[in-house]
Amino acid sequence: MTEATIQQPTTEQDRVTAAVTEALGDVLQRELTGLEPGTRLFDELGLDSTGVLDLLLALEELLDCEFDTENLEMSHFATVGSLADHLTGELRAQR
Amino acid sequence: MEENFSRRLKTAVAGDPGASLVFLGNFEVEEEWARGETGLPRLSSAGNSAVVNRMEEFALLLGGADDHVVLKTRPDEDYLDHLRRLGLALPTVHVVAGQRPDHMVTRDALADDALIAALGELADRGALLAPHGVSALEEELAARSRLPLAAPPAPLCKAVNSKVYSRRAADAAGLRQPRGWACETLDALDAAMAHAAELCEQGVTLMVKEAFGVSGKGIAVVDSRRRLDRLHTMITRAARAAGSDRAAFVIEERVAKDRDLNYQITVGRDGAVRLDFVKEALTEGGVHKGHRFPPDLTTRQLDDIRHAARLLGKQLASDGFFGVAGIDAIVDTDGGVFPVIEINARNNMSTYQVRLQERVLAPGQSALARHYPLRLRRELPFAAVRRLLDGLLLRSPGEEGLVVNNFATVNAGAGSGPYQGRLYGLLVGAPERLPALDEAVSEQLATLTEEPADAR
Numbered sequence: 001m002t003e004a005t006i007q008q009p010t011t012e013q014d015r016v017t018a019a020v021t022e023a024l025g026d027v028l029q030r031e032l033t034g035l036e037p038g039t040r041l042f043d044e045l046g047l048d049s050t051g052v053l054d055l056l057l058a059l060e061e062l063l064d065c066e067f068d069t070e071n072l073e074m075s076h077f078a079t080v081g082s083l084a085d086h087l088t089g090e091l092r093a094q095r
Numbered sequence: 096m097e098e099n100f101s102r103r104l105k106t107a108v109a110g111d112p113g114a115s116l117v118f119l120g121n122f123e124v125e126e127e128w129a130r131g132e133t134g135l136p137r138l139s140s141a142g143n144s145a146v147v148n149r150m151e152e153f154a155l156l157l158g159g160a161d162d163h164v165v166l167k168t169r170p171d172e173d174y175l176d177h178l179r180r181l182g183l184a185l186p187t188v189h190v191v192a193g194q195r196p197d198h199m200v201t202r203d204a205l206a207d208d209a210l211i212a213a214l215g216e217l218a219d220r221g222a223l224l225a226p227h228g229v230s231a232l233e234e235e236l237a238a239r240s241r242l243p244l245a246a247p248p249a250p251l252c253k254a255v256n257s258k259v260y261s262r263r264a265a266d267a268a269g270l271r272q273p274r275g276w277a278c279e280t281l282d283a284l285d286a287a288m289a290h291a292a293e294l295c296e297q298g299v300t301l302m303v304k305e306a307f308g309v310s311g312k313g314i315a316v317v318d319s320r321r322r323l324d325r326l327h328t329m330i331t332r333a334a335r336a337a338g339s340d341r342a343a344f345v346i347e348e349r350v351a352k353d354r355d356l357n358y359q360i361t362v363g364r365d366g367a368v369r370l371d372f373v374k375e376a377l378t379e380g381g382v383h384k385g386h387r388f389p390p391d392l393t394t395r396q397l398d399d400i401r402h403a404a405r406l407l408g409k410q411l412a413s414d415g416f417f418g419v420a421g422i423d424a425i426v427d428t429d430g431g432v433f434p435v436i437e438i439n440a441r442n443n444m445s446t447y448q449v450r451l452q453e454r455v456l457a458p459g460q461s462a463l464a465r466h467y468p469l470r471l472r473r474e475l476p477f478a479a480v481r482r483l484l485d486g487l488l489l490r491s492p493g494e495e496g497l498v499v500n501n502f503a504t505v506n507a508g509a510g511s512g513p514y515q516g517r518l519y520g521l522l523v524g525a526p527e528r529l530p531a532l533d534e535a536v537s538e539q540l541a542t543l544t545e546e547p548a549d550a551r
Contacts (some may be wrong), residue, residue, distance in 0.1 A: 050311060054316055055317060057315065057325060066325070069136035069329055072136055095182070
């Protein structure tokens with residue numbers, strides 16, 4: 001690479017992942033750094049069952065959409081990556 | 096000398112301080128009460144139901160030598176030895192034949208005909224069934240075993256446990272509570288949401304709570320009109336999808352909170368009301384982490400609690416309720432008390448600590464109820480914990496140390512592969528010594544996670 005580039009979210013997946021990070025920081029009320037796709041929301045970040053709904057509502061606001069809340073599963077909220085994957089899929093399905 | 100809790104409880108629920116009770120620790124009976132009610136969206140699979148179901152072992156600590164307890168498995172003999180050495184009389188243990196980790200104890204008991212027959216023999220000798228809380232399942236067990244319930248009927252327990260009841264009881268008693276509204280139907284929800292929207296527009300943060308949510312769950316924090324409207328839509332859709340117009344919710348202002356309090360009253364069948372204790376609840380992110388007793392409160396704050404306990408007890412009695420009720424309260428950042436945030440028509444974690452406290456707490460000592468999360472790879476026997484916490488476990492009343500008050504939750508998730516457990520205990524000692532004791536116990540237990548191979 002010959003020139004410095006500013007990292008901008010380039011794909012839908014990146015945009016959703018950035019939103020997941022921001023929403024987690026909002027719900028857990030602390031700055032989160034170094035999150036990776038494999039970071040576990042419950043075990044590592046301390047999200048609890050009450051936080052899940054708050055997280056979802058915050059994500060709807062950040063991504064300006066409404067998600068289907070009928071079929072939420074624990075597995076969707078396992079890691080940063082699994083949540084981003086699930087939400088990206090939902091957004092695609094809504095188009 | 097003051098009459099002990101056990102005798103008071105028996106007088107309240109059976110009219111006889113010498114009654115023989117069969118205790119049943121059906122924790123999260125709220126799940127049964129919430130069945131069929133419209134709720135907020137939730138995850139379809141609960142991760143730690145095996146641990147929650149093993150909280151039933153707490154019931155071991157409620158009964159004395161004349162009592163009985165139904166458990167999912169036989170307690171670890173070394174754990175029983177730990178309790179007996181403190182001079183604690185324990186009830187006769189009845190174990191279900193084939194416990195399922197995903198079942199609460201009542202379901203296991205209902206599947207065990209031999210146990211039901213054994214309970215029937217206790218019924219013949221005059222014993223009564225004393226569950227953690229009463230749902231239709233415990234009523235079925237009572238009917239099949241012929242043990243009379245030492246509690247009101249399930250529909251009344253459910254009604255009293257509703258957060259809608261708490262708000263209305265507080266209104267009727269003229270007790271201070273956060274600004275808010277209770278509703279039970281979609282039409283009433285629409286009206287409550289319209290009021291709430293006005294507060295929201297003024298920048299007030301709100302809490303939308305399921306009336307039948309388990310403590311700390313089924314609550315959404317709302318700090319924008321958009322979020323409020325979204326929740327309104329979600330609830331309405333969920334009710335319509337179920338073909339129901341029921342929507343039991345409470346919407347109220349989030350108070351600037353300094354501390355959570357929990358107090359327990361015992362209401363007798365004769366309407367007598369007794370304030371059993373006031374404790375300070377320790378919570379982290381809305382999840383219960385333990386209790387401190389006695390709490391650090393001013394005379395004025397304690398008087399507010401006593402006043403509320405008396406009025407709420409009277410209200411409960413007039414509605415036909417009797418037995419133990421736990422009430423959550425908060426102290427705001429100005430030191431004012433909101434004496435009723437919710438009423439729980441069942442035992443509380445603290446209920447299971449009262450006999451222990453009476454037995455081991457010396458004057459001037461405090462108790463800090465804690466639970467320690469564990470990550471284990473293979474089953475951990477109590478003997479290993481005793482070795483690990485050598486010098487930290489309480490050896491006799493009046494000294495300082497940790498009393499383990501539930502050991503079944505440690506190995507509830509044991510099977511193939513790593514699992515998470517919880518060790519519940521009561522730290523006892525001089526108030527200023529408790530934080531260091533807590534830290535020492537935490538440090539020792541942390542070695543289990545780091546060096547699982549040395550756990551034994």
